[in-house]
Amino acid sequence: MYDVIIIGAGIVGCAVARALSRYQLDILVMEKGADVAVGATKANSGILHAGYDCAPGTLKATLNVRGLQLYKTLAQELGIPHRMNGSLVVSNEADTSAGLAKLRALYDQGIANGVTGLELLDATQTHALEPNLHPSVNGALRATTAGIISPYEAAIAFAENAATNGVRFLLETTVTSVCAADNEIGYVVYTDRHGAASAYHTRVVINAAGTESGVVANHLRGLTRPTAFPGSACDARHKDIPPVKIHPQRGQYYLLDNTQRDLISHTVFQLPTHKGKGVLIAPTVEGNVLLGPTAEAIDDNQRANDPAATATTRDGLAEALDKARLTLAHVPIGDRITAFAGVRAKHNGGDFIVEEMPEGFISAIGIDSPGLTAAPAIAERLAELALTHLARSERAGSPLSPPGEKFNDPVLKSNFINQREPITRLRDLPPDMQARLVATKSNDAEGMRPAPFDSPVYGSVVCRCETITQAEITEAMRRFAALQNPATASQPVAICDQLKKSFAAIPANLDAIKRRSRAQMGRCQGGFCTVRLVELISREHAIPEEAVTKNGQGSEIVQI
Numbered sequence: 218m219y220d221v222i223i224i225g226a227g228i229v230g231c232a233v234a235r236a237l238s239r240y241q242l243d244i245l246v247m248e249k250g251a252d253v254a255v256g257a258t259k260a261n262s263g264i265l266h267a268g269y270d271c272a273p274g275t276l277k278a279t280l281n282v283r284g285l286q287l288y289k290t291l292a293q294e295l296g297i298p299h300r301m302n303g304s305l306v307v308s309n310e311a312d313t314s315a316g317l318a319k320l321r322a323l324y325d326q327g328i329a330n331g332v333t334g335l336e337l338l339d340a341t342q343t344h345a346l347e348p349n350l351h352p353s354v355n356g357a358l359r360a361t362t363a364g365i366i367s368p369y370e371a372a373i374a375f376a377e378n379a380a381t382n383g384v385r386f387l388l389e390t391t392v393t394s395v396c397a398a399d400n401e402i403g404y405v406v407y408t409d410r411h412g413a414a415s416a417y418h419t420r421v422v423i424n425a426a427g428t429e430s431g432v433v434a435n436h437l438r439g440l441t442r443p444t445a446f447p448g449s450a451c452d453a454r455h456k457d458i459p460p461v462k463i464h465p466q467r468g469q470y471y472l473l474d475n476t477q478r479d480l481i482s483h484t485v486f487q488l489p490t491h492k493g494k495g496v497l498i499a500p501t502v503e504g505n506v507l508l509g510p511t512a513e514a515i516d517d518n519q520r521a522n523d524p525a526a527t528a529t530t531r532d533g534l535a536e537a538l539d540k541a542r543l544t545l546a547h548v549p550i551g552d553r554i555t556a557f558a559g560v561r562a563k564h565n566g567g568d569f570i571v572e573e574m575p576e577g578f579i580s581a582i583g584i585d586s587p588g589l590t591a592a593p594a595i596a597e598r599l600a601e602l603a604l605t606h607l608a609r610s611e612r613a614g615s616p617l618s619p620p621g622e623k624f625n626d627p628v629l630k631s632n633f634i635n636q637r638e639p640i641t642r643l644r645d646l647p648p649d650m651q652a653r654l655v656a657t658k659s660n661d662a663e664g665m666r667p668a669p670f671d672s673p674v675y676g677s678v679v680c681r682c683e684t685i686t687q688a689e690i691t692e693a694m695r696r697f698a699a700l701q702n703p704a705t706a707s708q709p710v711a712i713c714d715q716l717k718k719s720f721a722a723i724p725a726n727l728d729a730i731k732r733r734s735r736a737q738m739g740r741c742q743g744g745f746c747t748v749r750l751v752e753l754i755s756r757e758h759a760i761p762e763e764a765v766t767k768n769g770q771g772s773e774i775v776q777i
């Protein structure tokens with residue numbers, strides 16, 4: 218029996234896994250994608266919002282400000298790339314005083330939310346800070362506490378550190394149903410993995426399924442029965458819980474090459490509208506520039522990682538570009554290197570929902586923007602609810618775990634490791650270090666394990682656009698594998714006999730390597746390095762090249 222099963226390995230699931238990994242608990246994370254950070258977390262603006270644009274008194278406002286504060290320590294501990302570059306909300310309304318009144322209202326809202334570092338700027342001050350703005354910009358609200366972060370690397374960092382501390386990640390594992398357990402202790406989580414059905418018993422479920430958090434929450438109402446387990450205890454004990462509905466909303470972007478790194482230094486927003494924060498111009502931590510996102514309602518049944526939901530459209534990209542042209546004097550669109558879309562998990566109520574309903578079933582619902590910024594604070598709340606439930610049920614005594622047998626209250630680990638090192642990037646090192654690493658023959662240098670074959674691993678550049686070496690690719694593959702096999706993880710206890718298939722680690726895929734190493738993220742978008750990467754993945758995992766995938770089963774790219 219697990220103490221906690223977390224459904225969904227986006228930024229919220231990974232952050233709460235890391236928060237709970239401080240305690241002596243058996244924790245399993247189930248993710249239907251072929252990596253962590255494959256939903257909304259992989260495709261967003263990457264902004265650490267200051268917190269002025271959430272209505273005062275909302276959970277969004279509170280958790281935005283708290284999350285931003287928590288990242289200060291977390292980013293240091295976990296080596297997450299970020300930069301506190303500040304943000305501007307610019308006005309170019311023809312009626313200058315009407316625009317300034319809207320900026321003033323945002324300023325006041327920020328003060329009410331406890332945001333510091335806010336100042337109102339006139340046209341001259343604004344253009345002095347950002348010379349490439351459109352001449353019509355006539356004022357701005359500056360927030361010096363805002364920043365930018367790599368969203369997927371943040372989730373990967375949380376996940377890696379959680380795994381170091383004993384949390385296991387089950388990838389390509391879809392939760393098909395969750396039911397109250399027969400014996401009234403905890404829940405049974407039913408899964409499908411490559412066609413194999415399994416069931417897991419747990420004291421606490423944390424629902425961090427993003428656009429599917431509504432579907433997962435609705436399982437409990439007893440409406441979905443796990444077909445593979447006809448005699449299961451999937452009753453409708455909780456049928457009176459109000460149903461949850463998520464309305465997905467797509468945002469499309471253009472990404473400009475890092476040759477445009479000096480285009481803008483702050484993140485620049487337009488005045489918000491009823492649809493959201495509007496189209497922004499944002500530098501990324503890697504030196505690229507984002508233009509977008511749009512805000513389009515899509516079919517309610519689409520999910521954050523459905524190809525149809527994340528497809529870009531001619532109209533959507535045209536809208537993003539037209540709006541960007543209101544902010545910048547000149548948009549160097551000829552330097553775009555790709556376009557992409559992300560999907561927000563909008564909920565009718567508008568606010569985040571972080572609640573325990575019913576006991577031991579804890580959900581994060583409607584986590585749209587600023588969910589990335591708020592994630593550490595959402596995780597803090599989710600963890601607190603889980604720990605309180607575990608302590609409460611332990612005190613009440615349970616037939617499965619008599620008081621005192623395992624823990625009286627969840628206990629902190631004495632050997633918790635709070636640090637995680639990012640992958641060493643050759644290109645960022647001083648020349649003498651580069652020379653030393655290039656001279657080594659295997660990943661053994663710097664304490665790494667041997668490379669799959671003998672070659673100058675740091676001297677072999679695989680991705681030319683981003684200067685990523687073979688050593689970095691190897692390290693990315695091994696970190697991916699380590700998520701699924703943490704050294705300290707306890708043995709799984711699944712109810713049905715599918716253990717081998719259910720727990721086998723999946724090999725790294727091209728997108729997983731991209732998010733960890735940046736290979737394929739440059740100007741050629743993998744045109745030159747994909748063949749080499751397929752070869753490296755095949756050799757590292759001892760699988761045929763035809764089995765190497767882009768992003769999990771069904772996306773094999775070498776056809777024979």
Ligand SMILES: Cc1cc2nc3c(=O)[nH]c(=O)nc-3n(C[C@H](O)[C@H](O)[C@H](O)COP(=O)(O)OP(=O)(O)OC[C@H]3O[C@@H](n4cnc5c(N)ncnc54)[C@H](O)[C@@H]3O)c2cc1C
Binds near residue numbers: 226429468
């Ligand atoms: C266009 C856009 C721009 C944004 N910009 C910002 C920004 O600049 N700053 C900011 O703070 N926030 C921003 N956000 C919001 C932020 O990206 C999200 O709030 C955050 O990523 C949500 O994380 P999550 O973990 O809740 O969801 P997700 O990242 O979607 O993760 C949920 C995971 O659950 C998995 N899952 C779902 N169902 C199941 C199942 N049945 N079984 C197993 N696994 C399942 C999914 O595969 C997915 O990986 C933006 C969002 C979008 C879309």
